[in-house]
Amino acid sequence: MLSSTTAKAIILSQGDEVITGALVDSNAAFLADHCRTLGFDIVRHITVADDMAELVQVLQDIDGMADVCLCTGGLGPTQDDLTTEAFSKAFNVDLVLDDVALKMMSDFFAKLNMTMAAVNHKQALLPKDSTRIDNHWGTAAGFMGLGQRCRFYFMPGVPFEMKQMMDAFVLNDLREQFNIEPSRLITFRSIGMGESDIQQAVNEMNIDPDIRISFRAGLPENELKLLFPNTYSDQQIKHYIDDIEAVMRGSVFAVDGFNQTVSGLADCVDQLMREKKQSLSVIETISQGGLAAQCHADWLVKSVVIPQRSGIMSRLDNEPLYTDESIAIKLAQKEHAKHTAELTLVQLFETDDDAGVNVYTAIMGAQYPLSSSKTVRGRPQRQQIVAAAMALNLLRKYLLGL
Amino acid sequence: MLSSTTAKAIILSQGDEVITGALVDSNAAFLADHCRTLGFDIVRHITVADDMAELVQVLQDIDGMADVCLCTGGLGPTQDDLTTEAFSKAFNVDLVLDDVALKMMSDFFAKLNMTMAAVNHKQALLPKDSTRIDNHWGTAAGFMGLGQRCRFYFMPGVPFEMKQMMDAFVLNDLREQFNIEPSRLITFRSIGMGESDIQQAVNEMNIDPDIRISFRAGLPENELKLLFPNTYSDQQIKHYIDDIEAVMRGSVFAVDGFNQTVSGLADCVDQLMREKKQSLSVIETISQGGLAAQCHADWLVKSVVIPQRSGIMSRLDNEPLYTDESIAIKLAQKEHAKHTAELTLVQLFETDDDAGVNVYTAIMGAQYPLSSSKTVRGRPQRQQIVAAAMALNLLRKYLLGL
Numbered sequence: 001m002l003s004s005t006t007a008k009a010i011i012l013s014q015g016d017e018v019i020t021g022a023l024v025d026s027n028a029a030f031l032a033d034h035c036r037t038l039g040f041d042i043v044r045h046i047t048v049a050d051d052m053a054e055l056v057q058v059l060q061d062i063d064g065m066a067d068v069c070l071c072t073g074g075l076g077p078t079q080d081d082l083t084t085e086a087f088s089k090a091f092n093v094d095l096v097l098d099d100v101a102l103k104m105m106s107d108f109f110a111k112l113n114m115t116m117a118a119v120n121h122k123q124a125l126l127p128k129d130s131t132r133i134d135n136h137w138g139t140a141a142g143f144m145g146l147g148q149r150c151r152f153y154f155m156p157g158v159p160f161e162m163k164q165m166m167d168a169f170v171l172n173d174l175r176e177q178f179n180i181e182p183s184r185l186i187t188f189r190s191i192g193m194g195e196s197d198i199q200q201a202v203n204e205m206n207i208d209p210d211i212r213i214s215f216r217a218g219l220p221e222n223e224l225k226l227l228f229p230n231t232y233s234d235q236q237i238k239h240y241i242d243d244i245e246a247v248m249r250g251s252v253f254a255v256d257g258f259n260q261t262v263s264g265l266a267d268c269v270d271q272l273m274r275e276k277k278q279s280l281s282v283i284e285t286i287s288q289g290g291l292a293a294q295c296h297a298d299w300l301v302k303s304v305v306i307p308q309r310s311g312i313m314s315r316l317d318n319e320p321l322y323t324d325e326s327i328a329i330k331l332a333q334k335e336h337a338k339h340t341a342e343l344t345l346v347q348l349f350e351t352d353d354d355a356g357v358n359v360y361t362a363i364m365g366a367q368y369p370l371s372s373s374k375t376v377r378g379r380p381q382r383q384q385i386v387a388a389a390m391a392l393n394l395l396r397k398y399l400l401g402l
Numbered sequence: 403m404l405s406s407t408t409a410k411a412i413i414l415s416q417g418d419e420v421i422t423g424a425l426v427d428s429n430a431a432f433l434a435d436h437c438r439t440l441g442f443d444i445v446r447h448i449t450v451a452d453d454m455a456e457l458v459q460v461l462q463d464i465d466g467m468a469d470v471c472l473c474t475g476g477l478g479p480t481q482d483d484l485t486t487e488a489f490s491k492a493f494n495v496d497l498v499l500d501d502v503a504l505k506m507m508s509d510f511f512a513k514l515n516m517t518m519a520a521v522n523h524k525q526a527l528l529p530k531d532s533t534r535i536d537n538h539w540g541t542a543a544g545f546m547g548l549g550q551r552c553r554f555y556f557m558p559g560v561p562f563e564m565k566q567m568m569d570a571f572v573l574n575d576l577r578e579q580f581n582i583e584p585s586r587l588i589t590f591r592s593i594g595m596g597e598s599d600i601q602q603a604v605n606e607m608n609i610d611p612d613i614r615i616s617f618r619a620g621l622p623e624n625e626l627k628l629l630f631p632n633t634y635s636d637q638q639i640k641h642y643i644d645d646i647e648a649v650m651r652g653s654v655f656a657v658d659g660f661n662q663t664v665s666g667l668a669d670c671v672d673q674l675m676r677e678k679k680q681s682l683s684v685i686e687t688i689s690q691g692g693l694a695a696q697c698h699a700d701w702l703v704k705s706v707v708i709p710q711r712s713g714i715m716s717r718l719d720n721e722p723l724y725t726d727e728s729i730a731i732k733l734a735q736k737e738h739a740k741h742t743a744e745l746t747l748v749q750l751f752e753t754d755d756d757a758g759v760n761v762y763t764a765i766m767g768a769q770y771p772l773s774s775s776k777t778v779r780g781r782p783q784r785q786q787i788v789a790a791a792m793a794l795n796l797l798r799k800y801l802l803g804l
Contacts, residue, residue, distance in 0.1 A: 019446075
């Protein structure tokens, strides 16, 4: 059995959208990240167009270079979906109709009350002796096929389906086929602290060189990842977690990979709202529905979205000429008196001179109000995302009594 | 002079952050998009790690496959920046100190009030006979170097610096060196028709084989793309557009690349709302703020988000026990009477037995109401996205008088 630390892996993306730059390939990063965590040495990412000759050539080249290939795209029903046929040509294996894949596909369409089109038939053709990878989340079955050296996994390009199939089949199969020396990945999910500041904070710590550090800058969340070799004990890891939370000064809202699984800030708030059995009423402005969209219908009673500043100030007695944190608190208290929900969140904004907006968030509940302010710059869409995250983060703090 | 339509291009990205998946490679999409617009045939994107042997091999491989290579990354001052040295090894050319690059770099540091570190020196070493690509935006100079066949352009991985250098040097140099024959890309943006159905419809047409057809399945929009060689006249292209719009039976909401630029359904509605000088008030349920988030604050007066079914029915006299299209119209008319905006949109839903929801949308304006119904299945997030798109699409139809 080959050890994962000496096994070479290649990520293959396929499709005109990716090769022409119409689409940024985020699948490749996702797959590489998982391969890396399992300990594989990733030697290439390759992207090819929907072109039969090129595809066949690439598959044969990869077979000469790597032990594992994770491939996305080209499994759809349309004429530009060539992956399965290319595999059959590259390794000289016939395609055979897979009855289970066909049945799953027709069931899938039936569930949507749709008739399966004739063109979908080709999606149930799989290379002889390959292993079907079931797709419970879409139409295209994937498959695992063997070259001379390389173990190829083919998955759809739709990120959601690909991720489900990784979890349900591919990761387990890799663990069974390779001698994995699993490292432990701890992810610190943070908000409100920039990537460089996190880097600076980490630089000042004494982190062992065999712990691999990486960063992922997102909007609005930033992640710091520590990959611990399997020689580290729980206690040692816990020690690092405590130290890092201390230097990241309250910006960490979740630590993933150590007794907790949280997929993001909205998920974190959802868990707290359920645990504390709370309900929420919202007035949002700059986030423009982006807050409501991240709340669960089980506890969000109502959100009133008023994007224009003029529309909201009239809700206050003696309509104020300007907005600030105290005005946001006043409005939250006034709205809370209507008893729509256990918690009332209000977010207001004032345009700043400097091409930004000052955002004021306030929460009123049974006892005391909690509020926060922040200047947000950039494109309107960015302001919308950051404002919604500010509101969620304040809600998290309120629920935790921070 | 080689024509760009027959010239092959490769996008090369270099660096551990990209290969391990710590960073999503958006440079590749940017560079590919520019190459494609110039008419090049992009045959690969390749990503390699910071590994000298791999890099040398890849550069030699690319030289055997392509006429142009756009490469980013590996030009920094640290030990893992190997690109320039790899080029010198791959094509057996010496590195020489470029005085201008050195001067520009020390000036750059001086401007920031910093002293240039010794490690930066190596960034002024360029392969003999290569052409320096000035970097006025950072420290790393780029260069253009020739292999046996391929013209290589090396740029830093920092997106901003790379983009500036593309504009200032690379694009012009490509135009001078290749006989550019840009092809014409026409994108049909559609909603309400599945990918397989579009393929089926296209199959029944007689499309010339030199027109390249591709599909992009999105949620909720699907795209059909036709790439016309530059031998096609406007009239011939128009003819194809008319035929395709006919077979796609009203599901096309925009045709991009022919006298129109639209980035999606929300953009299409935004253009119409401005053109017709309308404003909008909304009550949304299942879309949960996802509709408001896609409207522009200039014309969205208000959206009330009520995700729980119980919360909305009480707004109607004689609170009805069930919802249907007529109830949505009734509520739209009632809300419209409040004169909040020129148009009032209401979307209600009823849970279907079969793990789906029936969504009812109605719009009321100056004269008559318009409404639609649809069953939506799948995960809650999917229902949210599809419901918001249904509402936008009905708004589009209302504005166009369809």
